[in-house]
Every structure is written in structure tokens, then in C-alpha cells.
Amino acid sequence: MRSGILFNLNCLVAAITSVTAASLSTRTCSVSTTPSVKLSQGTVNGFSDQNSNVDLFLGIPYAKPPVGDLRFKKPVPVDQDANKVIEATSFGATCYQGGSRFNLSEDCLFVNVFRPSGVDANQKLPVLLWIYGGAFLSGSTSTYNATNIVAESVRAGNPIIFASVNYRLNAFGFLASEEIAKASKTGDATLNAGLWDQRLGMRWLQENIRDFGGDPKKVTIYGESAGAISASIHLLANGGNQEGLFRAAILQSGSPASGTIIKPDHPQVEKNYAGLSALVGCQDGGHNYSSTLECLRNVEAPKLLNATSTLGAQSMTVAPPVNYLINFPVIDGYFFTDRPTKMIAKGEIADVPIITGDCLDEGTNFTPSGLVNETVFKTWFEDFAVAYPNDTNAKAVLEKTFELYPDEPAQGSPFNNPATNVSAGSVDPNNRFYQPASTNQFKRGAALWGDYIFQGSRRVVLKGAIHKGRKSSKKVWTYLFSQRDIGVSRDAQGAYHGSDVVYIFGNTPQRNSTGLVDSLHKTMLRSWISFTHHLDPTKIDQLNWPVYDQKSKAMIQFKGENVTLIKDDYREEAISYLVSEEASAVYAL
Structure with a gap:
């Protein structure tokens, strides 16, 4: 009984802080443990955390699996099927990376949504989109539980929705070479695939977050480490035109120039590409393929991952030259048209509030x-x-x-x-x-x-x-x-x-x-919530x-x-x- 009372109190707080009196009068609260949202891609069934009064929708696909012919290409939006049912009760698979603690798969492009329980599609709450870090080598949304963040936003009287997105990593997401650069011009491959994953995740939010009670016009992108570097790169992308995908950014230990940004035909990039290709038997196309790229696209995922790890180990001296491994963005003409310091000096940075x-x-x-x-x-x-x-x-x-x-x-x-x-x-x-x-x-x-x-x-x-x-x-x-x-x-x-x-x-x-110092935790978290809600921490x-x-x-x-x-x-x-x-x-x- 007590959890139900707390649930309804939080529901009332969220209602009071909603944007209009009309939405308050028509708002209803449900204690159902199976919140459901209808999207054009299907009906998404999540679950409610009764302790935090937060609804979770985990592992929602936002793109087709980037496997087979789609490996090394830009992500393709997921098929639309209104009759489909998506059970979103656990995080989706983690994108391929070193380590064995995750359920690894190339089919890993999933988005997660955390919202205050009982929110309906009319609330138009601000949205905080999380991009994880991990040096573009590792990372997963499954290691970031945002129930504390959403619950605190309700207690602060400024409820928000939290979303997070998986993106491809290491060679699967950031393989570069002159061959790939040429293939990108015809759409047969892309540079910076992991960044394109993030960009498509943002587009998915624009199309769908309203149905979860969010406002697509009030999205703040947020990341730490490689996630902050990613968020900052989106500030530069398309010449600084964010295309309405977000209105603010939080950069926690990472900026566009946080690492060497070079062209895909740089000698070290070419050396890495040739080295990886040789390790998997694909140099010069191997024995059965017309090109190295075609061969790499057909290598089994675990074998490609192991070769990536081996190449990294071979590159080490006393420390890995991390910016020259196959895990870092390169100049591609869209996310980077030049070195970031030069782009920013020319004003090619989105005109949005920033922390x-x-x-x-x-x-x-x-x-x-x-x-x-x-x-x-x-x-x-x-x-x-x-x-x-x-x-x-x-x-x-x-x-x-x-x-x-x-x-x-x-x-x-x-x-x-x-x-x-x-x-x-x-x-x-x-x-x-x-x-x-x-x-x-x-x-x-x-x-x-x-x-x-x-x-x-x-x-x-x-x-x-x-x-x-x-x-x-x-x-x-x-x-x-x-x-x-x-x-x-x-x-x-x-x-x-x-x-x-x-x-x-x-x-x-x-x-x-x-x-953990509780008072500092509260101060910082509520500042981030305040910025997401008001564009002012x-x-x-x-x-x-x-x-x-x-x-x-x-x-x-x-x-x-x-x-x-x-x-x-x-x-x-x-x-x-x-x-x-x-x-x-x-x-x-």
C-alpha cells in the first residue's frame, strides 16, 4: 500500500509541474506495472520500478541490425510495423567490444527511455539524452541506470525524461581508410559509423519521444569522456547546424579536440587498416573477394574483434597511442570538415547553451x-x-x-x-x-x-x-x-x-x-536537471x-x-x- 501512495504522490507532483492547466485536469495516473506506448514501429511494453516510481523502456531498436551488407554503413532506420509488440523490459545487446561481461552482438542499436511513472503523451517533458564513454572502444547503456536521475527530477518539481543510445565501437564503428572514404561517396560504406548511429538515435527521439511524454524540441545531449567528445562533435556536425535534433549540450570531460583528428588517408590510418586486414586474411581482398572492404564485411564478428584487440596490443609501447588505433573519429566532411580548433575558430559550432x-x-x-x-x-x-x-x-x-x-x-x-x-x-x-x-x-x-x-x-x-x-x-x-x-x-x-x-x-x-558525498551529489544532479529543464543550471x-x-x-x-x-x-x-x-x-x- 505504501508504494502505491508514494507512486500517486509523485504522479501528482509531475502533474502539477506539467505545462498547462488543461493537462492537469485531464491527467490520470496508473499504477500498472506494464506501461505501454504505441509507436509506428510497434507497441512498446516497458515496466515500472515501484521503488523509484520510474517507468523503464529498455532495448528498443532504432535501426536495423548493422550486419552483413550493412556492416560499415550508415545505420538504416528500423522497419515500421504498428502491429508489432516490442517487449522492452531489459537492455538490448551490447555492441562488440573487449571483455566478456556483456551480451555482445552486432545487432546492438537500441535506445532506452526512463520517465516518471504515469506520464502521458501530453506532458512534453524535457529530455536528457545520454551518450556513454569508453574511448570509442567500449561502453554500453546497460551500465547506466538513470532511475535516480528521473526520480530526483520529480522530487525537484522539474521532471525530465532520460534516454540513452547504443552505438557501434572500435573497428565496427570507426574503421577508416582511403578505401572506406571512397566507398562512402557511393553509400557502400561510411566513415564514423558510430557517430551516425548516435545521429540516427537523435532522429528516433524526434519522431517518437512525444509518445513517451517528452518534448522533441527540448532535448539536451549529454556525455562523459568519449560520450562528451561525441556530444561535442554533434555541435560541429553539418557546419554547426544541429538540424533541430537538440537544444543544449552537457560535456563532461570531453570536447571536439580531445584527441588527434586526422584524415582517413593519413599514413597511420592506412597502416592500421592494412594491419587489421592482414590479421583476418583480407589484405588485397583475400582469396574470395574483389576488395579488402568486401572481405572485411564478411569476416565473422568475433574474429574481427579479436584482430582489433591484437592490433591495439601490437601498437603499444609504454602506453597505447590511443588516437591512432581504429577507434577514433576522422575528418569526413560532415562531422569534421577540418581540425576542430579550426572549425570552432571559423564559428562552425552549434549556437546552443552548454555546460x-x-x-x-x-x-x-x-x-x-x-x-x-x-x-x-x-x-x-x-x-x-x-x-x-x-x-x-x-x-x-x-x-x-x-x-x-x-x-x-x-x-x-x-x-x-x-x-x-x-x-x-x-x-x-x-x-x-x-x-x-x-x-x-x-x-x-x-x-x-x-x-x-x-x-x-x-x-x-x-x-x-x-x-x-x-x-x-x-x-x-x-x-x-x-x-x-x-x-x-x-x-x-x-x-x-x-x-x-x-x-x-x-x-x-x-x-x-x-x-559518495550526498550533498555534492544532490547539488550536481539538480544542476544538470535544472539545465535540462530551464537551460540554466x-x-x-x-x-x-x-x-x-x-x-x-x-x-x-x-x-x-x-x-x-x-x-x-x-x-x-x-x-x-x-x-x-x-x-x-x-x-x-
């Missing part, structure tokens, strides 16, 4: 402990960062970069971060963490990696987003996440990449933190978080019970150089 931020120590989890001396450190960075080694400016750019990131542990990452009663903070700033204790370059590498991949690109987005050519009504906010939960991470990690995700999703069976709780501008450079620092304002000017000279035209041309940012 963008990073963790304090973004680089620690990507930096190897085996940077035993300066020579190894320099070789490591050059291997993964320099896109064009033969560039006459490469040597000078590297020398300047290394000068700006000196071998001084106190300036390295984990950065200085005082402990509090709820945050572990940092340790001795002169601690190198790894052996040899006198020459190890881990902290130097972590500082440089974090700024090269994350902080610099974020500042490029901020500068482009407030360009004088944009409408003044489209505001941007930025943040720094400096919380380090007590008893959770190693000292060398600091406030590491991804440690902020639990502060939005909360503790769930899929991911949790024993040191401060509306719900009147949080003191000023709009960003180049003069004040105001940013909010999320840390423990002490959320404060700071200035986004740390390591300004070094970061500015990394994204300067001189350096970004060498690094292909």
Missing part, C-alpha cells in the same frame, strides 16, 4: 607508471601526440611543450588539492609515486596528458561558444570537479577521469562510491554559478561540502600553447 567541465586530474589514469626518465617521457608523448612527425615545426613544438611542462613534481598531476573532512585531497606534492623516485616522470606526463586531451579542448569550446557572432541568449557554464572520495582511489589517481560520473547517476548496482536551487565570459573566466569547483567559485586561468600559458595554431597543427587538434 562543459573536467576533473582536476584527468590525465592520471591514462599515464603509464613506467616513464622512468625524461627520455622515455618525451618518446611516449611524441608517439601518441604528434600527428605529423615530418612537419618541420614538430621538433620546435615539442621542445616548447616540454619547456612549459617541466620535470617538477610539485607542478604535476595529481595537482595540489587540500583534504577536507569528506575529501581525501592530495598527498605530498613532491611525491613522484613510482620508481625510480628521483627521475620518474609520471606526474609530468599526467599533467600534460590531462591538459592536452581535456583542459585545452574545453577552453577552445568556451572561447568558440561565447564568440561575438553567437546570440547573447545562448550561455555557457564551466566547472572543475576536484572531489576525491575517501577510501576509493589510489593516491596517484587524485580526482581522476570519470570519478564524477557517480555524482550524477548516484550509487547504483552498476557503479558506486562508498565515499542555477534555476532550481539558485546555485551561485555565474555564466562564463572571457573577462571573469568564472568556473565552479565541485568538491565535497565546499562548492566554490574559482577562476579558469590555471596553467594558462601552457594550455593556451597546446591549442595554439602552431601547436594544434602538429598535434591535429
